[in-house]
Amino acid sequence: VARKVGICTGGGDAPGLNAVLRAFVKTVVRGGEWEVIGIEDAFNGLLETPHRVQHLDLRSCQGLLHKGGTVLGTTNRGNPFTLKNDDGTVDRTPSLVAAARELGLEGIVSVGGDGSLGIALRLMRERGLPMIGVPKTIDNDLSATDWTFGFQSAVEVARDALDRLHTTAESHDRVMFLEVMGRDTGHIALHAGIAGGADVILLPEIPWNPELVARKILARRAIGRRFTLVVVAEGAVPTDLAHLDLRARKQATSAEGGAGALAMKRVGALVDAEMRLTVLGHLQRGGSPIAFDRILATRLGVGAGELVLAGRWGEMVRIRDDHVGGVPLEEAVAQLRTVDPAGELVRVARATGIEFGG
Ligand code: F6P
Numbered sequence: 001v002a003r004k005v006g007i008c009t010g011g012g013d014a015p016g017l018n019a020v021l022r023a024f025v026k027t028v029v030r031g032g033e034w035e036v037i038g039i040e041d042a043f044n045g046l047l048e049t050p051h052r053v054q055h056l057d058l059r060s061c062q063g064l065l066h067k068g069g070t071v072l073g074t075t076n077r078g079n080p081f082t083l084k085n086d087d088g089t090v091d092r093t094p095s096l097v098a099a100a101r102e103l104g105l106e107g108i109v110s111v112g113g114d115g116s117l118g119i120a121l122r123l124m125r126e127r128g129l130p131m132i133g134v135p136k137t138i139d140n141d142l143s144a145t146d147w148t149f150g151f152q153s154a155v156e157v158a159r160d161a162l163d164r165l166h167t168t169a170e171s172h173d174r175v176m177f178l179e180v181m182g183r184d185t186g187h188i189a190l191h192a193g194i195a196g197g198a199d200v201i202l203l204p205e206i207p208w209n210p211e212l213v214a215r216k217i218l219a220r221r222a223i224g225r226r227f228t229l230v231v232v233a234e235g236a237v238p239t240d241l242a243h244l245d246l247r248a249r250k251q252a253t254s255a256e257g258g259a260g261a262l263a264m265k266r267v268g269a270l271v272d273a274e275m276r277l278t279v280l281g282h283l284q285r286g287g288s289p290i291a292f293d294r295i296l297a298t299r300l301g302v303g304a305g306e307l308v309l310a311g312r313w314g315e316m317v318r319i320r321d322d323h324v325g326g327v328p329l330e331e332a333v334a335q336l337r338t339v340d341p342a343g344e345l346v347r348v349a350r351a352t353g354i355e356f357g358g
Contacts, residue, residue, distance in 0.1 A: 117142075157283055165229060
């Protein structure tokens with residue numbers, strides 16, 4: 001009788017999820033001892049009757065390497081410990097654990113961001129369900145791993161958008177604002193901004209002063225550069241909102257139509273220039289992973305498979321200093337990784353004349 005392991009993808013999707021599934025299945029089934037059960041839509045596939053699961057074998061992995069999204073489906077809503085229904089909030093984890101037992105799963109591999117990995121840790125600690133984590137987010141904001149797959153693909157989309165905005169900005173002498181994702185961190189904005197030749201980058205980690213952005217636009221004009229490219233991370237805030245906590249910051253920028261709209265409004269009040277805003281949104285999450293992410297996702301998928309074969313439940317596979325290995329799940333979810341305002345990348349950007357507004 002084969003031993004069974006479950007795998008699910010949770011949280012927002014990221015290019016490379018299918019490449020992880022493929023590499024994981026190939027690694028785990030090779031010895032002929034294990035079978036892989038894919039759970040649909042994060043843990044939801046276990047909470048519904050009949051269960052929504054798929055047998056993942058070598059055949060079901062065909063053609064998955066380059067495919068965007070996740071063939072298992074995902075959701076970034078709902079936590080099985082506190083699911084909302086008509087009567088309020090219910091803890092569905094006893095049913096989840098019962099379903100896993102019924103299917104004969106020895107444990108579950110959860111491919112997710114800080115939310116899903118936090119749930120995985122609680123399922124293991126509080127419900128005794130063996131779990132292994134695989135880090136995933138386009139935001140690259142998990143401190144326990146150097147890189148998350150999907151990030152570089154998202155940066156590439158934003159870089160391409162900047163290249164395109166560059167030519168039209170130059171033709172029209174306009175100030176172009178590009179709002180990019182990243183939730184509460186500015187990694188996508190910083191990387192895309194440097195790669196795409198942005199003049200200004202606004203990050204959540206460096207509250208920005210509209211005066212400094214206006215000055216940069218005018219300084220460029222003075223040397224004959226009559227256009228400016230401004231990258232705005234969705235979590236960026238001007239200095240007067242910097243004292244707010246993350247939730248209040250989000251509310252304040254949403255009320256203004258988002259971080260990009262707010263930046264355009266504040267800077268527009270100080271400089272007489274034609275301005276336009278592009279909000280890149282989910283284009284950054286869709287489509288095929290770039291080569292870097294296919295390789296990273298494959299490495300992490302193999303790494304997760306090896307953790308299962310070695311019985312190392314309770315760990316998350318990660319990459320550190322170009323080495324793939326395991327780290328306790330506790331450590332994996334402990335800390336958000338933010339952009340270091342004094343770090344090398346910000347320093348390099350400043351050295352090349354990029355303005356951060358603070
Ligand atoms: O965490 C990934 C991410 O794409 C963030 O960059 C963004 O803030 C969020 O998810 C968007 O979530 P949704 O897909 O629910 O709009």
